[in-house]
Amino acid sequence: MPFFRSLIIAFFSVIVCYFILVPPRRPTWLPLPMSKRNKQTPASTRCLALGISLTASYGTISIRHEDGSFEDIGCEHGDQNYLDMMQRFSRLSSSHPAPPYFRMEDQWDDQPRQGFRSARKLIFLPASSDVRTLSTLTSSLISLAKSHASSSSIASVVISYPALPGLYAEDISDTALYCNLPLLYGNHRYPPRTIVSTYTGNRMGLCSSYTDEKQCRQEGLALPVRSVILVEYTSAAVLLHTMSMREANDLADPDTDLSIHYFSLGDDQNSENVGRHTRRKSTREAVIELLRRRYKRLPEPPWPPKVITVLLIGSPRDIDIDGIYELVNGAVEEAGFEVEVFATNPRFVAARGAAELAWRALSLTKQTNMEL
Numbered sequence: 001m002p003f004f005r006s007l008i009i010a011f012f013s014v015i016v017c018y019f020i021l022v023p024p025r026r027p028t029w030l031p032l033p034m035s036k037r038n039k040q041t042p043a044s045t046r047c048l049a050l051g052i053s054l055t056a057s058y059g060t061i062s063i064r065h066e067d068g069s070f071e072d073i074g075c076e077h078g079d080q081n082y083l084d085m086m087q088r089f090s091r092l093s094s095s096h097p098a099p100p101y102f103r104m105e106d107q108w109d110d111q112p113r114q115g116f117r118s119a120r121k122l123i124f125l126p127a128s129s130d131v132r133t134l135s136t137l138t139s140s141l142i143s144l145a146k147s148h149a150s151s152s153s154i155a156s157v158v159i160s161y162p163a164l165p166g167l168y169a170e171d172i173s174d175t176a177l178y179c180n181l182p183l184l185y186g187n188h189r190y191p192p193r194t195i196v197s198t199y200t201g202n203r204m205g206l207c208s209s210y211t212d213e214k215q216c217r218q219e220g221l222a223l224p225v226r227s228v229i230l231v232e233y234t235s236a237a238v239l240l241h242t243m244s245m246r247e248a249n250d251l252a253d254p255d256t257d258l259s260i261h262y263f264s265l266g267d268d269q270n271s272e273n274v275g276r277h278t279r280r281k282s283t284r285e286a287v288i289e290l291l292r293r294r295y296k297r298l299p300e301p302p303w304p305p306k307v308i309t310v311l312l313i314g315s316p317r318d319i320d321i322d323g324i325y326e327l328v329n330g331a332v333e334e335a336g337f338e339v340e341v342f343a344t345n346p347r348f349v350a351a352r353g354a355a356e357l358a359w360r361a362l363s364l365t366k367q368t369n370m371e372l
Contacts, residue, residue, distance in 0.1 A: 046151065046152040046153065047152065047153055047154075047155030047156070047362065048063055048145065048149055048152045048153065048154045048155060048156075049063065049064045049155065049156045049157075049355055049358040049359035049361075049362050050062070050063060050064075050142075050145055050154060050156070050157045050158075050354075050355060050358055051063075051064065051157075051158055051160070051197070051350075051351045051352060051353065051354030051355025051356065051357070051358055052138060052141055052142075052157065052158070052159045052160070052351060052354060053159075053160045053194065053197060053348075053350035053351040053353075053354055054134065054137065054138070054159065054160065054161045054162065054172075055162055055194070055232060055234075055239075055314075055350075056083075056086045056087075056090070056162055056164075056232070056234070056236070056237045056239060057077060057078055057082075057083060057086070057234060057236050057237065058075055058076060058077045058078055059075070059076050059078070059137045059138065059140075059141050060072070060074070060075045060076075060141070060347060060348050060350070060351040061073045061074060061075075061141040061142070061144060061145055061351055062348055062351040062352045062354070062355045063145065063148075063149070063355060064352070064355035064356050064358065064359040070348075070352045070355060070356075071148075072345075072347075072348040072351070072352070073141075073144050073145050073148050074141070074144040074148075075347065076137060076140045076141050076144070078137050079136070079137075081133050081136075082133055082134075082136070082137055085130055085133050085134075086162070086164065086167075087262060088166065089164040089165065089166035089167045090164050090165065090166070090239075090260045090262070091165065091166065092165050094164075094165055094166025095165040095166055095254065096110070096113070096166070097109050097110040097113075098110065098168040098169075098170055098254070099114075099168075099169070099170055099252075100169075100190070100251075100252055102253070102254075117170075117174070121174070121177070126174065126175075126178045127170075127171075127174035127177075127178070128171070128174075130171060131171055131174045131175050131178060132178075134171060134172070134175040135175050135178045135179050138159065138175055138176075138179050138181075139179055142154070142157075142179065142181070154181065154182060155182060155362050156182055156184045156358040156359065156361050156362035156365075157176060157181045157182060157183055157184075157358055158183070158188070158191065158192065158197075158354040158355070158357045158358040158361065159172050159175065159176060159181075159183070159191055159354065160191065160192045160193060160194050160196065160197035160350055160351075160353070160354045161191065161193060161194065162193065162194050162232065162239055162241075163193045163194065163195065163239075163241045163256050163258060164239075164258075164260070165254075165258070168252070168254070169190045169191050169250075169252040172191040173191060184358070184361035184362060184364075184365055185361060186210070186357060186360045186361030186362075186363075186364045186365075187207070187210060187213060187216050187217070187220075187247075187249065187360065187361075187364070188248060188249055188250060188357045188360075188361070189249060189250070189251070190250050190251065190252040191250070191252075192248070192249075192250040192353075192354065192357060193241070193250055194230060194232060194239075194241070194313070194350050195228060195230040195241045195243060195245070195311065196245075196248055196249065196250045196353070197350040197351070197353035197354040197357070198230060198311045198313055198342075198349055198350045198353055199228065199245055199248055199311065199353065200248040200353030200354070200356050200357055201345075201349035201350055201351075201352040201353030201354075201356065202311065202342045202344070202349065202353070204226070204245075204248070205220070205223060205245060205246060205247045205248035205249070206248055206356070207219035207220050207223075207247075210360040210363060210364060211363050211364050211366075211367040212367075213364065220246065220247035220249070221246075223246045223247060224246070225244055225245070225246045226244070226245050226246070226307075226309045227242070227244055227305035227307070227308050227309065228242065228243060228244070228245045228308075228309045228310075228311060229241070229242040229287070229290070229291065229308055229309070229310055229311070229332070230242070230311045230313070231283075231287065231310060231311065231312050231313070231314075231324070231328050232313050232314050233283065233312070233313075233314035233315070233318060233319055233322075233324050234314045234315040234318050235263065235275075235279065235315065235318045235322070236262065236263060237260070237261060237262045237263060238259075238260075238261050238263075238279070238282065238283050238286065239258070239259075239260050240258065240259040240260070240286055240287065240290050241256060241257070241258055242257045242290055242291065242294050243256065243257065248353070248357065257290060257293070257294050258290075259286045259287075259289065259290045261282050261283070261286060263275060263278065263279050263282070276321070276322055279322055280322055280323070280324075280327055283322075283324065283327060283328070283331075284327055284328075284330075284331045287328055287331040287332060287335070288331050288334055288335045291308065291332065291335040291337065292335055305337070306337070306338055307337065307338045307339065307340060308332050308335075308337040308338070308339050308340075309340050309342070310328055310329070310332060310339060310340065310341040310342065310343075311342050312324065312325060312328060312341060312342065312343040312346055313343075313346040313347070313349055313350055314346055314347070315346075315347065316346050316347055319343070319346060325341065325343055328341065329341055
């Protein structure tokens with residue numbers, strides 16, 4: 001007993017000394033003050049702004065160059081642990097309180113979990129086992145970029161992630177922390193979900209004065225509001241996310257309108273034909289149901305909005321084989337709306353949008369450095 005008592009006393013003494021002598025860490029999900037952002041920017045003249053898009057089954061990475069062009073580096077598929085984790089995240093039972101908090105009760109209830117995550121990070125472990133799994137795929141994507149541009153330094157990274165009930169902005173921030181990535185925060189504030197990065201990748205919701213936060217905000221308020229539905233489609237799953245959008249900004253609000261369907265894959269040609277029919281039927285019904293649920297009117301065309309903006313991403317091969325472009329177009333019209341579809345470069349457009357946000361965050365940081 002004396003030994004264990006001494007051990008406990010020593011443990012708490014170390015913890016107390018740490019928090020007295022070492023300045024407390026700022027929560028990784030909270031945007032950095034402008035005065036501290038400059039410390040994260042490397043002095044190298046050749047800086048990479050990388051965008052990573054994590055999906056339900058794979059991840060992609062793109063570079064945004066100084067001249068405004070993009071370069072799609074590659075795609076990495078998640079291992080079985082990643083696939084199982086994403087499928088678990090898709091269930092409502094996986095949701096829990098997480099920052100940013102919208103109720104004081106949630107913040108209070110989440111303190112034990114936050115304490116455990118902080119303790120793991122203090123000893124240089126990932127904040128959770130899920131963060132470790134996310135970091136494995138993220139590290140593979142970063143390795144692709146380093147191999148592609150070995151003479152350049154990574155100056156800014158934005159990671160977008162699917163809007164699943166059990167996946168939160170803090171998981172993405174902690175993934176970047178564990179991978180030692182410069183996660184700069186610009187006008188987008190929180191790590192963007194896929195609908196935001198895809199919106200950005202299609203050049204919507206962007207201001208021209210992105211090195212001036214106040215002016216960028218004013219420009220953003222003048223942008224048109226769009227009713228957007230994201231359709232992320234592969235032969236393994238379809239993820240739908242709808243929201244009203246104006247600026248390319250994510251508030252990390254957990255209250256989202258989603259529809260998620262995982263498909264079972266057949267082994268023979270006949271099963272594949274049946275599976276194709278099932279996937280098409282499920283996708284069509286899901287689009288109609290989600291739009292009608294969102295706008296609260298079932299048989300009649302809602303007013304407003306008049307037009308639905310569809311962002312179609314995923315596997316180009318699966319989208320083409322299953323005829324998803326035409327199917328989604330028809331489903332939106334059947335739900336009672338006019339439709340505009342953006343389906344250019346469906347595999348990499350979200351990563352490009354994330355890279356654009358990474359570049360803008362880096363440019364804002366550089367501008368701030370010059371003013372200080």
